[in-house]
Amino acid sequence: MLSYCTNVHPAEDLPGVLDQLDHFAVPIRERLGWDRLGLGIWLAAPVAAELAAEPASRRRLRAELTARGLAVVTMNAFPYGGFHDDVVKHRVFQPPWSDPARLRYTLDCVTVLSELLDEQAVYGSISTLPLGWREPWTSSRETRCAMALDELTRVLRTSEARAGRPIRLAVEPEPGSKLDNIAAAVDWLTGRVDPRFIGLCLDTCHLAVSFADPAAEVARIHAVGLDIVKVQLSAALELPDATDPHGRAALAGFSEPRYLHQVRERASDGTVHAIDDLPQAAAELPGVGTQRVHFHVPLHAEPTAPLVATTGVLRAALAAVTAVGPLPHLEVETYTWQVLPEPRGSTRVDVVAGTAAELDWANRTLDAVLAEERAAV
Structure with a gap:
């Protein structure tokens, strides 16, 4: 099922979550003309804790979703909370998996998703951060991360035995984090986790920023017996030629104070230079290659050339x-x-129209890819 992630909405309490169903999700579904729409639901930690503690609230939320033609097979448990604060930046990586709060939050999400999971789903998925930001990092922090994932796996086994369907964790590599790319995530996870319950979330924006080859990375994951549990369909921003002053000026226009926008520049010899945020690009990158920025841009609408x-x-x-x-x-x-x-700063109506257009684009793109795959067989 194709879903859209509700972390685009700022609701951080249960009434706000219910409100976003009527003001965003239902209008998106109706604009598309679909009978059912998938939600990749995001719940801030306090909301997840409230729902986990109150079975009646979970049943109510499931009923509200069903009544509106909305279905849940996946959750996004990367942002812990405050995802629409004025400044988020590195705070999105807090708490890391070495902090017990991250495990508690994820366990709450397991409880919630077990109740919300659509009847047609073979499994449920929860995407999560790539352990934490790369610094500070110590061997004791790494040990705590491994222990937390072991505890989560024990709970996931029990959950599957009770419900008959697994909930699976999808670790999402991101540039600059401890698991900076697919290769780093595969190296860390292999031999440490049970691949039946823990795999990868492939974010295609992050993949692009790392200048990785998609086919090679998918093969790398499967070669070690891990699974791609979830794919986040997203696009990065690219400046093909960083020597272009108009392009550099256009790129600088995407610099903003809320989110972290990691930048990678690939030189003609294949060397990739890295910085942690877009405002540093002009001063700290060579400015002679192709630059890609961790800025999720709309799938259906190309940015202004170049x-x-x-x-x-x-x-x-x-x-x-x-x-x-x-x-x-x-x-x-x-x-x-x-x-x-x-002029693309959005209003509520823009998010509805834009997200519907993205979902339509993604659906048509998926159909085309599947048709090409069938033709090649």
């Missing part, structure tokens, strides 16, 4: 994933509508 969106990486990743087995959960995750440069 900037482009990395939707080609998204298509290649989808093709690689469809070639190796059943589709994992697919989630459109463009959470940046409110911080796009003018």
Whole structure:
């Protein structure tokens, strides 16, 4: 089922979550003309804790979803809370998996998803952060992360035995984090986790920023017996030629104070230079290669030239994933509508129209990729 991630909405209490169903999710579904719409639901930690503690509230939320033609197969448990604060930046990586609060939050999400999981779902998925930001990092922190994931796995086994369907954790590599890319995540997870319950979330924006080859990375994951549990369909911002002064000026227009926008520049010899946020790009990158920015841009609308969106990486990743087995959960995750440069800064109506257009684009793209795969067989 194709879903969109509700972390695009700022609701951080249960009434707000219910409100966003009527003001965003239902209008999106109706605009698309779909009988059912998938939600990749995001709940801030206090809301997840409240729902986990109150079975009646979980049953009510499930009933409200069903009545509106909305279905849940996946959750996003990367942001802990405050995801629409004025400044988020590195705080989105807090608490790390070495902090017991991260385990408690994820366990609450397991309880909630077990109740909300759509009847047609083979499994449920929960995407999570790549352990934490890369610094500070110690061996004791690494040990605590491994212990927390072991405890989570024990709970996931019990949950599957009780419900008959697994809930699976999807670790999401992100540039600059402890698990900076797919290779780092595969190296860390292999031999440490039970692949039946813990795998990868492939975010195609993050994949593009790392300048990785989608087919090679999908093959890397499967070669060690891990699974891609979830794919987040997202596009990064690209400046093909960083020597272009107009392009550099256009890119600088995407610098904003809320979210972290990691930048990578690939030189002609293949060397990749890295910085942690877009405002540093002009001063700290060579400015001679191709630059890609962790800024989730709308899938259906190219940015103004000479900037482009990395939707080609998204298509290649989808093709690689469809070639190796059943589709994992697919989630459109463009959470940046409110911080796009003018004149694209959004209102409530813009988010409805834009998200519906993205879902339509993603659905048509998926159909085309699947048709190409069938033709190649």
